[in-house]
Amino acid sequence: MKPIVIYYSRKGSNEYLARKIAGRLSCDMEAIRPRLNAFSLFLMNLNPGIRSLKRQIADYDRIILVGPIFMGHFIPPLRSFVKKYNARIKEMVFVTCCGSTFLKKNEKFGHGLVFNEVKSMLNERLLLTQAFPVGLVLPESQQEDPDAFMKAHLNDSNFKGKIADVFEDFMEQLSAPLPAG
Ligand SMILES: Cc1cc2nc3c(=O)[nH]c(=O)nc-3n(C[C@H](O)[C@H](O)[C@H](O)COP(=O)(O)O)c2cc1C
16 A cells, blocks of 8 residues: 655644654655645635646555645645546545534534535545544633634644544554445
8 A cells, every 4th residue: 555645734734734644654745736825715715726746646546635624615725636636546535634623514614514525526536534623732611712723733742632532543544444435
């Protein structure tokens, strides 16, 4: 099994997560580079496209795609990656460090709706999805507070407790044989 971690991150949390996964799997990793890194476009779900990756996607058995959710969207850089490389993706796992909690995943801006969209693009090639709600690094009293979790970022000093447990469970699922989605 030769996986690669492909990621996009604006403020660093998804890059942190991508590095953690690639480190654990000792695999390659590459950032998605939008043609125009314009956050305002991404918020409106407008897609400026992405530059070609340096790695050959067809050389990998499994893509682990990591990136944030903005305004309830499967954001343009991630969507462009799937569209551009669709024919070369054999299997994919989608991971997001996002704001939405597990409890609210199916609400308007929840990660559950984005997971459905990714699923509709890849069907059975999407093996697994995993959210890492960034609020898990906050004290419980602040986890539902949008102001607090919008300011939270993953780093070595806060990646412990509940979020580290979610990470260990996720890595365990990744290492088990995954049924086609
Ligand atoms: C303007 C804005 C909109 C956001 N919209 C959503 C959303 O709709 N759903 C969600 O789960 N998280 C949302 N988030 C939270 C981000 O997904 C979260 O902060 C993520 O960790 C950022 O990743 P990064 O540090 O890799 O850029 C939003 C954040 C910002 C700044």
